[in-house]
Amino acid sequence: MTTIQTATGATNTMVLNMGPQHPSTHGVLRILLELDGETVVKAGVDIGYLHTGIEKTAESLTYSQTITITDRMDYLAPLSNNLAYCLSVEKLLDLQVPKRAQYIRVLLTELTRIGSHLVWLGTHAIDLGAMSVFLYCFREREELLKLFEMVSGQRMMTSYFRIGGLALEPPTGWLDRVRNILQSFPSRIDEYEDLLTKNRIWLARTQGVGILTADDAIALGVSGPSLRGSGVDYDVRKYFPYSSYDEFDFTVQVRTEGDCYARYLCRIGEMRESLKIVRQAMEKIPAEGPIKADAPGIVPPQREKMKTEMEALIYHFKIFTEGFAPPPGEVYQRIESPRGELACFIASDGSQRPYRMKMRTPSFVNLQALQKMVEGRLIADVIASIGTLDIVLGEIDR
């Protein structure tokens, strides 16, 4: 358990325990605050309440089975987790994914980004007293979850990306649903902005609060919108393009103020940019074409082929009973998740199960910056700072 040493010289401070069941900690996060009146003298972060040993579990699952547990890390952006994991296994196998599957992956992860930012905006606003924004955000997120349900059968634990491509062909009419969202969404973002961007209470609660300088942010390994709000334009989609992101035209949202308001503007801007990427992906996706790589023994064969070809039946049986064995070696694959740099490290020893799987989760690293952001500030700013970091405890504790 985390204990706080009373700062030297301070005689009349008190220690306040916040969480792990506090509604504004967005999960099971415990913070110990040493207070001098209402000012935070020292903050200690205690995590681990949601530790489920996902990385250890992966060592006893086959490569395909492991996809299902990656969903459960960042449960607000399961498709981003799927993508990071699948890309790293594909890198290990040196497997090329068909363009059609790549574009659908981009489209879905960008929708995931919007969905995740909606939860962030809603909860961040409700923490700071703006109740109605939350209801609007969840109304729109529902539409996105329905889209995920249409393609994968699941609202949240999608496991839709598979090694070598996608699980299924998206259903007919699905792209029309996406098109509808594209039409209605820009005005919805305007609505949120009407409620918040020039709202005096919102400005008072976020401007100049939770300041993180660019140097501190880099030193602490902060990534994603939390880093870009401090004036660093690091975005994995631009720096190390994956899944054909280099073919898309979008701007990285950067603000220099480094406070909660700057990060708010970054994320709002990112939602609009994501819509732009989705629109481009819609145009790029070919009407026909494979959604899985042609890799017998790794990618399950088509159902139809299994009825006519013996090899297909054998491969199907082998993939689902014993899995496949990538060559020995270690790979590290980064992607840009809604929260920042999400990376997957996989070490293979040449067997059918990952020898070691490690996720570099952005929330875990970003949360380290909390101490820097809140010390010397008022206790009410702690709530704003937690909200602005957009943490998901599932991926912090893993």
Added chain:
Amino acid sequence: MTETPDLEQHPAIAKIRAWRPEAVAGLISFRGDVTVIVYPEHLRPLAEMLAKDPFLAYTYLSDVTAMDRFPIEPRFELNYHLLSLSRRDSLCLRVRLQGENPVMETVIPVWPTANWHEREIFDLFGVRFEGHPDLRRLFLPEDWEGYPLRKDYPVEGPR
């Protein structure tokens, strides 16, 4: 996903070779990821050099990952995944540690973000970091016995 043809041409590797040739234990290039294997005693000064060098500028530490090669010795492997934001380049440093009393010098003074990464590795692998200001378990309770991500940790309890 192309193999790097000549590792010696890599700017960081050339610099490391010139700086302290005896520090490098090996080079790996796999699927475009470049890894430099370093002897443990050289890692901390090397980290400082790579982060402070104005051209290389590996100022961003993405991640520290650990791995247990049990029963092979040296048993533990630590990977430091570095990033240079100015050159858009990544590099991995690897050290190997013996299973008997695995100790590594901390890199927190170079990259403060290493704090929780090192605590996580201490928690799950039992590798100690010398000079770490706050080396306690991160995820597991304080009274937990053993280090779960080690390969000789029992995954099934008594039945």
